[in-house]
Amino acid sequence: MLFHSPNFLIFFIAVLIPYFMYKRSRIAVLALANAVFYGFSGFKILLLFVLVTIATFCIVHGMRKENWRWLFWVGILLNLMNLAFFKYTLFLLNSFQGLTGIRFGFADYTQFSIVLPIGISFYTFELISYLIDVRRGETVPTRSFLTFWTFVSMFPHLIAGPIMRGNELIPQLELLSEKRVSWMEVKYGLYLFFIGTIKKIILADNLAPVADSFFNKAHALSGTESWIAAYLFTFQIYFDFSAYSDMALGLGYIMGVQLAQNFITPYLSSNPTEFWKRWHITLSRWIRDYIYIGLGGNRKGRARTQFNLLAAMLLSGLWHGANWTFVLWGGLHGILLVLHKWSLRLNRWRRINQLRGTRLYHILAVAVFFHITVWTWVFFRAPNFSLGWSMTQEMMKVNVNDLVRHPLFLAICGLYVLHLAENWIRSDESRSGWVWHRVPAPVRGLLYFILVLTIIYFTKGETYNFIYFQF
Incomplete structure (x- = not known):
């Protein structure tokens, strides 16, 4: 169900x-x-x-x-x-x-x-x-x-x-x-379930057919279309999977049970280590505690640490699905984690360490790593390696001017703004709740009514299973 x-x-x-x-x-x-x-x-x-x-x-x-x-x-x-x-x-x-x-x-x-x-x-x-x-x-x-x-x-x-x-x-x-079970728990559970419903019905399920329409012709996509396809799937899988997690947490709160948080706005990560602390958090912990540490973690020297990281991420990729594209996806993230570990050694130089502490560097790092993440999702979504590689080749040849002029690019920017808004709301829910309750009650009621009508309207369309049901 x-x-x-x-x-x-x-x-x-x-x-x-x-x-x-x-x-x-x-x-x-x-x-x-x-x-x-x-x-x-x-x-x-x-x-x-x-x-x-x-x-x-x-x-x-x-x-x-x-x-x-x-x-x-x-x-x-x-x-x-x-x-x-x-x-x-x-x-x-x-x-x-x-x-x-x-x-x-x-x-x-x-x-x-x-x-x-x-x-x-x-x-x-x-x-x-x-x-x-x-x-x-x-x-x-x-x-x-x-x-x-x-x-x-x-x-x-x-x-x-x-x-x-x-x-x-x-x-x-x-x-x-x-x-x-307190009323506050029930109310918070309903809030989380409502957020998850919005993510699933209004966002993920409407992104799905558009993303599919691109990936169904992946072999014929241009560089601009390949990036648009990758962007769309990037947000589709996030809104879909985090929707399920929000709804699960909400159901738990309604019954007085607290489940573990699984997502913390992962597309604001500035490096792969941070990403895996924000994306599918409970799987990341599982892989760390039972595979990475089980293999020796970082206790047996640098070379063994890097091998353990790569092995853990390859197994993480294989867990996601019985296809070599998932193994490759996991391997790519393993390589990114190893490279990030290497890059930390540069912090020994004072100026580099200072540079990395600046806000401008952080913003640039988030932008760069977001696009690396978008690219890796291509292999997660592509049915086989050849299509994923074909899209990668086209993405490397993209004309940035054509990309920003694409009709869907503005909508993709809007999705990222929603991601930023979610981070603001969820990072300090007492603050955002205080702001929300400063809005006059009739206006809040009207907004609730509009959201409910919007959900009802979109439920009339095609219903999609949650992506992670297949794993």
Whole structure:
């Protein structure tokens, strides 16, 4: 169910009624609601999810025994195999066939398809992190399977994150039966859900067909059109993914549960390190804590640090999808992170350090890195490497005068202004709230009414799934 669909609103209201009426049964209500929500994807997919969750729960408790610690690796392998089978089987077979010509006896498995269980990447990462955190002693495993199931399957963040840790969410769930959900939490949750709805319906879903129209003819695009296509997708994927995250956080607040923030206006980043602290924050933390640090982090010298960064980002790219374009996208960001690490060594020179501290340098750095980010999104969106490379070649030959005169360039500038406005509003919500409440109540009411009518108007068009549902 899509968060902005009538079906979901009916479902959510049906959940909230018993959730608030029967305070002591909130975990049971949520556990059942999660199963119903995920069950819309299909009973077999729900059954697989439940079985993997049960197996992981049993392994977590079994591996704590002195002679059963090896079960940890069974749990890791079980979850990785579940993810790999559904997400990477055909990708690996196709890649192997392309390199060797061997088909393993299949007539032509390029015509086969495997249904990817929705949200499998997100719940797999949560289960793996839980196993690792328990092994490291950072999390005490809950003895309640109902609580564990609710942690893994909680419907607001199940399909596309944020990726939650056991020590972040389980303590909140254990206190739900005693928690009094305040009106301020509900109001803030509605505010976040409303912001996410605007991003999804008014912005992302209207950018999608325009961006698609360019990428569908990527091989024939000029340099100007290639940049316009890349700009459009850059904002489409941000508004789409951050919309889901805002709506998820909003739903959590309404129920008195605080989920992790996943975005902080990432296109205002001045370097790749800052970008990954602002974009898909919970995935960045996961990659850092369980892959980068697991490989040795920065503890084994500069060369090994750079290798670990690159390896972590390559795996991050592969996590996003079973296609070499995603691996390349991750590799490009890995290279950017390595280059940024190298550039920090220049700060030993006082004048360079002073220059980097100026506001002008920061503005220029944001502008430059934004365009580098726009270019990398080409390989994320392009269906294959050749089209991505074709667009890159054209982008390198662009005439700037033609680009700024393109009919859509002004609209793209407007999207960036919206991004700046969001940063201003969200960076200090108490200040922006104070400003908003200085506006006369009738004017605020009229603006709310206009926004609601606008959302209703745009819901009449084609509905698009959230982009990250496919991952």
